[in-house]
Amino acid sequence: SQRDIELNKSISSHLQYEEEFFRTNTNYSQLRGKAGARFLSLKCNRLLTKHIHDVLPDIKKDIKNRLQAANKELVELGQSPSESINDKRWLLLQLINKFSLEFHNTLFGFSNNASTKEIIGGARIRYIFEEIFRKKVEKLKPVNNLTIDEYRTAICNASG
Numbered sequence: 001s002q003r004d005i006e007l008n009k010s011i012s013s014h015l016q017y018e019e020e021f022f023r024t025n026t027n028y029s030q031l032r033g034k035a036g037a038r039f040l041s042l043k044c045n046r047l048l049t050k051h052i053h054d055v056l057p058d059i060k061k062d063i064k065n066r067l068q069a070a071n072k073e074l075v076e077l078g079q080s081p082s083e084s085i086n087d088k089r090w091l092l093l094q095l096i097n098k099f100s101l102e103f104h105n106t107l108f109g110f111s112n113n114a115s116t117k118e119i120i121g122g123a124r125i126r127y128i129f130e131e132i133f134r135k136k137v138e139k140l141k142p143v144n145n146l147t148i149d150e151y152r153t154a155i156c157n158a159s160g
Contacts, residue, residue, distance in 0.1 A: 004014055015037060022032040033039065077094065104110075108122055119127050146154065 018036045019032075019038075022028055022036060028035070074091070077091070077098075118124075
């Protein structure tokens, strides 16, 4: 109970008290072995074990399928799976180069995956600067509260 927690009652003493309660209390003695923390922990352990037993084959199958898909993708990229560190470095360099090329093509509007539902790449950057950023900057009034002397000082400081 909360009171036991506040009194720093140990778990072992609580378990002993609980066992004594179910053994001596006439109203609850028939629940002995079917209620309490020990019963709950055993029940949860059995449920967890059963769940793991039921799900593990599917997890193994999923891992195997993903591994096969990854190996197939490696072959499609022009490199068979290899254990050599140099081969792995070369493959990583190839993947980085491919990503860089696709990023460049998307940025400059040459992507094969161009969307017709949204602005992407360089067009998106242009839109942000011309439509959103420009309007925000135009709303700024940086010299509203400056005196003429402060304004002149700011111009001098800006020009070096």
